[in-house]
Amino acid sequence: MTATIPYTYIQCSCADQPPADGDRGSPTAETSEDDDRTFDPRAPRSNYSLYPLEYLLYCEDCQQIRCPRCVTEETVTYFCPNCLFEVPSSNLRSEGNRCTRSCYQCPNCVGPIQVVSVPNAAETKLLGPDGASSTSTGPFALICQYCNWSSREIGIQFDRHSGIHSQLSRVNNGGEAKITAKEVKDRRKETHDDTPMADNLVDADLQFANLRSFYQSQLTDVGSALGNISTHDGGFSSPAALSRIMSLYTGRAGQKSQQGVPYVMREALNTDEGLKLADLNDSAAIKKLVAGGWDCTVAMGQKENQLEGIRFQDELRPVPYLLRTKRSKRCPACRHILSKPENKVTSTRFKIRLVARSYIPTITIRPLQPTANPIPVTYRPGLSDEGPLKPLRPYQYILTFKNPLFESIKVSLATPNVTPGRFSSKVTVLCPQFEIDANTDMWDDALKDDGRDRNDGSNQVSVGKIWERGRNWVSIILEVIPASLSSEHSQWPLKDGEDILEIPMFIRMEWESDVQNDIGTALSKERDAREKRELAYWCVLGVGKIAQE
Numbered sequence: 001m002t003a004t005i006p007y008t009y010i011q012c013s014c015a016d017q018p019p020a021d022g023d024r025g026s027p028t029a030e031t032s033e034d035d036d037r038t039f040d041p042r043a044p045r046s047n048y049s050l051y052p053l054e055y056l057l058y059c060e061d062c063q064q065i066r067c068p069r070c071v072t073e074e075t076v077t078y079f080c081p082n083c084l085f086e087v088p089s090s091n092l093r094s095e096g097n098r099c100t101r102s103c104y105q106c107p108n109c110v111g112p113i114q115v116v117s118v119p120n121a122a123e124t125k126l127l128g129p130d131g132a133s134s135t136s137t138g139p140f141a142l143i144c145q146y147c148n149w150s151s152r153e154i155g156i157q158f159d160r161h162s163g164i165h166s167q168l169s170r171v172n173n174g175g176e177a178k179i180t181a182k183e184v185k186d187r188r189k190e191t192h193d194d195t196p197m198a199d200n201l202v203d204a205d206l207q208f209a210n211l212r213s214f215y216q217s218q219l220t221d222v223g224s225a226l227g228n229i230s231t232h233d234g235g236f237s238s239p240a241a242l243s244r245i246m247s248l249y250t251g252r253a254g255q256k257s258q259q260g261v262p263y264v265m266r267e268a269l270n271t272d273e274g275l276k277l278a279d280l281n282d283s284a285a286i287k288k289l290v291a292g293g294w295d296c297t298v299a300m301g302q303k304e305n306q307l308e309g310i311r312f313q314d315e316l317r318p319v320p321y322l323l324r325t326k327r328s329k330r331c332p333a334c335r336h337i338l339s340k341p342e343n344k345v346t347s348t349r350f351k352i353r354l355v356a357r358s359y360i361p362t363i364t365i366r367p368l369q370p371t372a373n374p375i376p377v378t379y380r381p382g383l384s385d386e387g388p389l390k391p392l393r394p395y396q397y398i399l400t401f402k403n404p405l406f407e408s409i410k411v412s413l414a415t416p417n418v419t420p421g422r423f424s425s426k427v428t429v430l431c432p433q434f435e436i437d438a439n440t441d442m443w444d445d446a447l448k449d450d451g452r453d454r455n456d457g458s459n460q461v462s463v464g465k466i467w468e469r470g471r472n473w474v475s476i477i478l479e480v481i482p483a484s485l486s487s488e489h490s491q492w493p494l495k496d497g498e499d500i501l502e503i504p505m506f507i508r509m510e511w512e513s514d515v516q517n518d519i520g521t522a523l524s525k526e527r528d529a530r531e532k533r534e535l536a537y538w539c540v541l542g543v544g545k546i547a548q549e
Contacts, residue, residue: 005386005500005545006365006397010056010356011039011538014070015049039504039538040420042497050540053363056356057338059331065356065537066338071329079345082112082321086345098320102164106144107302107316113144115161118152142318154314165320169205173315178203181210184271202276204308211274218265288312328352361401361411361436361509365541368396368461368477388547389501391484396461397543402473403436409511410435411474419503423483423546427503430463431476439472478503482546494548501543508536 040046048069057066078087080099087099106113118141140158142151151157155174158167172178179202268275288296289312296312303310305319328340340352371387389395403409413432418424461467461477468475482501485494512530 007542009050012067041540058356058359076326104318108149109147111146214273412508414506425483426481503541
């Protein structure tokens with residue numbers, strides 16, 4: 001995993017939780033085995049459980065860290081990113097998940113396009129080569145201000161400045177009106193033929209509408225076989241509903257008609273029911289490809305943004321904006337709300353935001369004796385790049401733990417003697433247990449002036465002693481001896497990121513906090529009572545790169 005060295009990642013415990021069923025033995029026994037096992041940051045599974053501290057949330061009820069993979073998301077509101085109009089959830093079933101307020105993206109560069117008045121031929125000489133005007137007289141066209149793409153390239157113009165979505169949905173490329181279901185029936189009556197002669201003129205919207213109405217009629221005929229499942233509430237996603245729907249195709253539903261024959265759902269047979277035969281004649285597409293070459297075809301990104309399958313540039317249509325959502329996050333265990341944004345679309349604030357950096361210490365690492373030149377004050381603030389670590393040479397680093405809580409905490413650290421992996425480096429924590437003061441007012445610490453934030457002046461590293469201490473932070477010394485990358489055991493070449501020295505560290509913190517009582521009339525003893533809390537988790541310290549001999 002690529003990151004700026006040095007770095008600190010926190011492991012979420014969701015990756016080590018046992019499965020819900022008991023197929024692999026007792027969950028208690030499996031959890032105890034996982035607790036005794038050292039965390040390996042180079043394991044393939046570790047890439048899905050390590051996160052920076054800024055990415056994590058914290059559940060106050062469960063007292064556990066929650067990552068983006070183990071939270072439950074709920075949609076708060078739907079909105080268009082272009083016009084910032086909030087769309088009710090009831091409109092999604094009828095209008096889809098696209099904006100219907102004339103908000104479109106350019107099919108060529110995916111930029112926003114605007115409605116511009118197109119002048120007549122007599123006015124073009126006065127306006128210049130762009131051929132566009134900002135007046136309110138028609139006709140109008142959609143023009144991209146970035147790549148100068150225009151809807152006139154596909155032969156589409158509009159009579160009115162408003163209602164672009166409804167006008168565009170009624171015309172095809174070239175300006176011809178889309179065929180309706182009534183026109184398809186009239187043409188079939190004129191030809192006196194039951195074959196779907198107008199299949200080539202039926203677009204995807206009409207085909208989907210016919211197919212939807214056909215299957216709704218099929219479900220109505222065999223509705224009793226589906227039980228109480230409604231065709232509009234999305235209840236077909238349940239396993240029981242899926243099994244009953246599949247039984248309709250096999251005739252095992254048990255529901256019979258008046259003649260005693262079981263109901264069996266059939267497929268669409270004609271255009272009225274949503275059937276559209278595939279056009280296997282590609283002679284016209286081959287001629288267009290020979291004449292225009294590769295440049296006349298669409299790119300893969302342009303094809304994915306289109307609602308219908310297309311091949312050439314002259315088939316591109318403006319893409320309506322995809323709706324975005326604001327989501328709240330809940331704890332999967334206790335359903336406690338961890339993050340909830342405000343309902344207003346224009347607001348970027350949160351009603352509830354339980355970030356992990358407000359509950360667990362922030363860890364920073366820096367070398368005790370830096371070798372890189374300091375960054376000048378006039379430059380942008382940043383970290384100086386340290387050189388590679390020489391193998392088999394001791395290095396010392398300063399670990400700083402900053403307490404965000406308003407109570408003092410006791411921290412216990414544990415690291416393996418050698419790092420896991422093919423190349424094992426030696427690790428020693430000189431002060432594995434210490435206490436960090438509460439996050440009080442900074443002026444209280446400034447008035448004390450007891451010299452706790454300074455070293456004793458000897459600059460000597462001692463075992464079991466704190467290097468520096470401040471108002472709500474403590475610094476200790478970590479000593480490492482990098483391994484040699486050219487040992488006899490290295491029969492295969494180095495893998496990606498294998499030369500980075502990563503140290504797994506187990507952190508256990510203890511503190512006392514006030515008891516949270518739900519009853520407002522609690523006794524004074526219960527109000528003054530304090531409970532002991534604990535939190536343990538793994539973290540990974542990226543110290544630096546090891547030089548190759």
